[in-house]
Amino acid sequence: MASSSDDLGNMQRIGGFSIDITEVTIGQFARFAVATGFMTKAERGGGGLVYAAGWEQKAGWTWRTPYGRPGQDDEPAVHVTFDEAQAYCRWAGKRLPTEQEWIEAAYTERRASPTSPFERGRTYPYPTGDSPEGANCLGDCGETPAIDYSAVLERGRGHAKAGTTRPGVNGLYDMGANVWEWVDTEDRAQKGTRGGSWWYGAAQMRADYDASKPRNMAVVYIGFRCVKDRQ
Numbered sequence: 001m002a003s004s005s006d007d008l009g010n011m012q013r014i015g016g017f018s019i020d021i022t023e024v025t026i027g028q029f030a031r032f033a034v035a036t037g038f039m040t041k042a043e044r045g046g047g048g049l050v051y052a053a054g055w056e057q058k059a060g061w062t063w064r065t066p067y068g069r070p071g072q073d074d075e076p077a078v079h080v081t082f083d084e085a086q087a088y089c090r091w092a093g094k095r096l097p098t099e100q101e102w103i104e105a106a107y108t109e110r111r112a113s114p115t116s117p118f119e120r121g122r123t124y125p126y127p128t129g130d131s132p133e134g135a136n137c138l139g140d141c142g143e144t145p146a147i148d149y150s151a152v153l154e155r156g157r158g159h160a161k162a163g164t165t166r167p168g169v170n171g172l173y174d175m176g177a178n179v180w181e182w183v184d185t186e187d188r189a190q191k192g193t194r195g196g197s198w199w200y201g202a203a204q205m206r207a208d209y210d211a212s213k214p215r216n217m218a219v220v221y222i223g224f225r226c227v228k229d230r231q
Contacts, residue, residue, distance in 0.1 A: 011228065012170050013025045014105045014192035019097060022162040022173045023181065024088060025149035027062055027073030037179045040084050042218040046077030051199070052154045066220060067149040067158060074161045075147070076174075076223040082168070082182045082191040082215035085098055085224040094226035099183040099192045101227055106168075106175040107207050118169060125206060127168045127176035127195065132202035135164030140201045156198045159221070160225070176182065176205035179223035180213075197221040 011018040024068060026045070042048035042062045049055050057115040060068050060227060063077045080088075082096070089095045104110075108230045117129065126132045128141075138156050144165055149158030163173045175181075175209040177200070180193035188210040196204030199221050213222065 006136065012105070012111075012158045012172060013230070014101075014110050016230050017097075017101055017227045018172075018230065019101070019105045019227045020094075021171065023076040023225050024085075025162045025178060026063060026066075026071045026075050026077050028092075029077040029088060030073070031177060032091050032162040036091060038084075038087065038217065039088050040079065041077040041081055041136050041216065045218075048220055050153070061220060072161065074163070076159055076162050076179050078159070078179055078216040078220055078223045080222070080224065081218050082213075084218075086181045086184075089224075089226035092226060094228045096182055096184045096224060097227040099185050099194065102175075102181065102183045102192075102194050103172055103207055109180075111170055115167070115171065124169055126202065127172070127205060128166060129168060132176060132205055134168070135177035135202070135205060135207065136160045136165050136174065136198075137196060138199060138201050140176060146198060159198055159223075171208060177202075179221050180211070180219075182222065182224040185212065187212065188215075193194060193209050193222055 012019045019219050047057050047059045047061045063079050066078050110112050120156045128134045132141045135141040136146050145158040146160045177196045180197045183192040183194050185192040193211045
C-alpha cells in the first residue's frame with residue numbers, strides 16, 4: 001500500500017501504521033517530563049552508561065545532558081530505557097514500533113512518489129539506500145553534521161541533531177546510525193535495538209544485524225522513535 005505524509009504531524013505513513021520521521025528529541029521528551037513529572041532511571045541513579053573499557057556509568061549524563069552538558073532541544077533523546085521510551089510514546093498517543101515494523105519502514109520504499117534516487121517498492125541494503133553514505137556512523141559513511149563530543153568520548157564524535165543528516169528510505173532520517181533505536185520484541189528481559197549508531201560503522205546499519213539490550217539499560221547511544229496505528 002502506498003504511503004503518504006501523515007496528518008498527525010511529523011510522521012510518515014507506511015501501510016498500516018505511521019512512523020516518526022525523526023528520532024524523538026530532547027525538546028519533545030522535555031514536554032512529556034514537564035507534563036507528567038517523569039524522572040528517568042539515569043536521572044534517579046546519577047547518570048547513564050557509555051561503553052569504554054566495559055560499561056561505564058557517567059555521572060550527570062542523562063537525556064537532558066547527554067554528554068554531561070546541556071543538550072539542545074533538537075538533539076535525540078538518549079539515556080532512556082525501553083519502558084521509559086514506551087511511556088513517552090503512549091503519552092503522545094503512539095507506541096514503540098515492533099521490530100518488523102521498524103525493518104519495513106527502514107529498508108522498503110513505500111512512498112507513492114519517492115524522491116530521487118529511491119524507487120517505490122524496492123528494498124535497500126541500508127536505510128540510506130544502496131550505500132551507507134550520508135548516515136552519522138563511525139568511519140565509513142562519509143561526512144556528517146555530527147556535533148563534536150569527542151572531547152568526552154573514547155570513540156566517535158557523538159550524535160547529530162535530529163533531521164540534519166541525509167533523508168533515507170521513505171524520507172526518514174537516521175534509521176541508520178546516529179543512535180540505536182528501541183524496538184519491541186517478544187523477549188521480555190531483552191529488547192531490540194536497530195539501525196546502528198555513531199559508535200559503529202556501516203555493518204550495524206543493515207537489516208540482518210540483530211542487536212538487543214536489557215530493557216532497563218540507559219545508554220548514551222540508544223534513542224527511539226514512535227509509531228501510530230492507522231485509524
